Amino acid sequence: MAGTTLLLVGVVLVVVVVFTSSYRVSYLVTDNYKSLNSRIHYYGMFGLLCTGLPVLIIYLLWWLLIPFYFEASVVESLINSLEISPDENLSLLVGQIEIIRDTFLSADLSKKSEVLNQNGKINYEVVASLYDSVNQPFDPETRPLLFQVGYDLWLLEKNTNNTFHLVLFIMMAGVASVYIFKVNPRFKARYYVENIVLGILIAAAGIAIITTLGIVVSMLFETFKFFELHDWKDFFFGYTWAPNFHGDSEMSILPLLFGTLYISIFALFVAVPVGLFSAIYLAEYATSYTRSIVKPMLEVLAGIPTIVYGLFALITFGPFLRDFFGNGGAFGVNWMSDARSVATAGTVMGMMLIPFVSSLSDDIINAVPQSLRDGSYGLGATQSETIRLVILPAALPGIVGAILLAASRAIGETMIVVLGAGAIAKFSGNPLEAMTTITTRIVSQLTGDGDFNSPETLVAFALGLSLFLITLVLNVIALYVVRKYREQYD
């Protein structure tokens, strides 16, 4: 409620600034707009930017940073209270206090004043009724200290926030009134507005950098935490993946990497021939009418969400394979015990990758100059000879780039392997056995109820960082190859 009022006040203030400043400028101009530096609306727009923008930025920073101050104050008062033994889990207590704070926050206002009795102590009956009024279960076992600290925290947050809003409002009103009373037709409003807008544009472009930095820094941070708790030699050079919650987990990336690469290569064996031959046919043989129908249809495969492929692998394709290779299956062999396997996930992932290979290869084959074809035909080569001996060699780097992009996609693919590949980490050559991948393990380690400080959870960040680096290298090579190739014929 208070939030909406504040927002409304801010918006009204900004609107007032916009209209009064442009009105004042047009009022001050006496010589038929000749001395006006910028068009009228730029004066209003500058008013909007100079009052609205700083407030927005400050508010964002405040919202990001102030929780750390509050948390620090809670920890400090906990430590100062002398009731807490040093070996207690502080973050757990802080979590409890935050719940208490939230209860105070959402509880009925009239009762809050009665929480403290005359000598400044918490009145439990009132607190219990507070809890009742917001349907929060009241636990009478909770330590009195936590209520005290929670109440203090609530009070501190309320006061700090109120002060902050007041200061912000005064600042905003100050800037607004200075601008309104100082603005004149000679003010270079357009110049300043455009510079501010340019600044906003640069900041937006910087978000891409910030995202990458965020990915790297956040994962590095957690990965270092992981390596403090777990031997890095085991992670990179161990043989087994066996996390448990007794504290002696063996967690090595190698079996997972093996499964990931096995499934990806399997998928590429499905996708590359199909995709490449489709691309050749579409680019060289098909009429433009066929092409205009078939190409978008193949691209539909790339637009279908991966969860659909995952479900298809788990429910339809896996059992279908098992009907052939499983116990009592059509081939009379017992090679497959589970519907989930390398072949299941690999084939379905291959389906998904067909358009990645075909579309990009198609573009690349089309980019081979016609003069090469004409020269080859002129020497008497057939169409297929031209393709095999002239066009494909010329397009090869680009096609390799396309396959690398598909490979990076396969390595990072999650839902198909989560549903179709199984959960067993091992080195095995049998494509009909279940195997697990890096992405599968990230999902399973991070979706449980694990503690965020245990190595079993933190390992997911190390896995994620490895995955990021592998795909990054593949992408950089692929993009470099494709770009280099494009330049060759441009």
Place this chain on the structure above:
Amino acid sequence: MKINKTSLSSISSLSQKRIAAEKRFRLYGLIGISIGLLMLIILIGTILSKGLNAFQQTFITIEIELIEAKLDKKGNRDLADIKKVTTFGYTPLIKKSFEVLISKENLVTDLSSKNVSKILSKSAASELRNFVLKDLNLIGQTVSFEFLTNSWIDGYLKGRVTRETIKNSKNVSPEQLDLVDQLVELGIIKKKFNLGFLLGSDASDMRPEAAGFGVSMVGSFYMMLVVLILSLPIGVAASIYLEEFAPRNWITDVIEVNISNLAAVPSIVFGILGLAVFINFMHLPQSAPFVGGMVLTLMTLPTIIISTRASLKSVPPSIRDAALGVGASRMQTVFHHVLPLAAPGILTGTIIGLAQALGETAPLLLIGMIGYIATNMPTGIIEGLASPNSAMPAQIYEWAKRSDPAFYERAWGGIIILLVFLITMNTVAVILRRRFERRW
């Protein structure tokens, strides 16, 4: 030396080989395309054949006497007193009404009334209780009430469950199916359009028949709202800077390489980023659609930037020159002339980016947007953005994990809904492109 005589009218063996090779090569291409198209057809066929059933549900209509002596012993219609009667108090009423039904319609069955009432969904009694609590005047009357049957009976009517498949099942007996056959003939058990699937929320493991997709659809909607509001302005601003203003130096090169790489980073990495930064570091709430929207924004931004830059690039330089020539500033040139001309392309790219984000699952799992979180529709925008919810693909994943064919059917049904959204969005994008695209 023997000269190999050939004539123009007969084809030499070498030529024959070459012609055969040509035909073979062509065939490979055709086979490649056919495999691709076949896979598409199989996929769509599977989705439709397995999912369409989810849009129908089996209901049973029975008359229930709401006996006053059981529900309101004091007879004063006091809500607090009636609330004290738990769902256990309502099960006898349902049993009784089945007894009445069997004797009235002369149905043949050896089942006890307890086993007969088991053909209903497990939530039947609580449904009835909620119904009564809403309108206390009904107590003492006989009301015709429509219940969900349990998922096995539902499967039996849809052909998923047959008498062979239930031989060893504890959940449903052949006698129950005999009774169901008779009730179907009488029109008491009927398949109807499943509105609950479109509007309802997920249900617990034991009640697939009550699970709905509606709440996660709303979750996805709010997420897409966040993605749109954040990624469109930021993406367009970034593209304008990079395409129109940025000087050619190493910093812009780094940004460009960065963006094309970010577009190829696995989506799960964005999930890890979201978990580490938004949830562990900033302490934003888990499972909230606005956090999911922020994660998906980071993922969608590169797509939008790349397509926006392409459509800015396709606006010919003569437009810019003309604008600059009549005295517009660079900023005015871009915002008054280039941007409006590039707008259809930008919108198309944004819609395609949104469609991609809508189908994304992996990052959502990591920030806790798995299924069975929200049991009620959010009531307002704030609640819709901040209270825990699921999203369409995450809900599908949740159902796929519960190894029960009745949930699989729901998952396929959910996929149909998801694909309908995606097809609509992509069609709009194609129409926009066709309608407004200008060739210069």
